[in-house]
Amino acid sequence: MEATNKIALVTGSSRGLGKNEALALAKKGNDVIITYNSRKDEADKVVAEIEGLGRKAAALQLNAGDVKTFDAFKAELLVTLQKVWGVTQFNFLINNAGIDAAAPFAQATEADFDNLFNIHFKGVFFLTQTLLTVIADGGRIVNTSTGLTRFATPGYAAYASMKGAIEVLTKYLAKELGSRGITVNLIAPGIIETDFTAAAREHPGVIEFLSSQTALGRIGQPDDIGGVVAFLCSDDARWITAQRIEASGGMFL
Helix, strand or coil: CCCCCCEEEECCCCCHHHHHHHHHHHHCCCEEEEEECCCHHHHHHHHHHHHHCCCCEEEEECCCCCHHHHHHHHHHHHHHHHHHHCCCCEEEEEECCCCCCCCCHHHCCHHHHHHHHHHHHHHHHHHHHHHHHHEEEEEEEEEECCHHHCCCCCCCHHHHHHHHHHHHHHHHHHHHHHHHCCEEEEEEECCECCHHHHHHHCCCCHHHHHHHCECCCCCECCHHHHHHHHHHCCHHHCCCCCCEEEECCCECC
16 A cells, blocks of 8 residues: 555544544544445535545445445545545554443343444444445454453443454454554543543533542543544554553442
């Protein structure tokens, strides 16, 4: 692959953490392909922001939980890489797309379970597999977990279980892709103030409680996470692989 700039693909990056990660990568000199599920207008705004930073960007539609669409996504991605960059591969895959569906264990539904499974585990597994030949040797894969795999908060049994599976998958990917010089790590945020956690933060006193249980005395902001992802994609992080990096400000120590 011959390209002046490194190219990152960040799933679910039209808003929230994914948007912040995309912008952080751009600020470090990377070009970025963002994906969106339905909000093309928001995706176009992120593309404009990235271009405003002097980097190239593109937006592609992707339902991260619909495996049968991944081959078509790969084909569209290859067309975009050739059209915008004149290359056939990209460098960094950031598996960020996700949803929330909190419920006490006794009330969890099969439909919510399946949706969480498809987006947070099955989708990540098979999207990564589909894109293996499009990721350049020496590249990076960054998966997304949660602090909820270390500490248990009632209501997140299904969600955290999917993330636990991703943590195991990350180790296997690191082992199997190491011969290509590809590192595979994952970040585990604590609660972050985005629309993803809006419902949880609406409960009276929850922000104050969580802040009191966090070493740094507050809940997280998107800017607390993007830089960690950008670091893992930098040359400075070339010797880090198969690691779970919790970025929670020290929750529930």
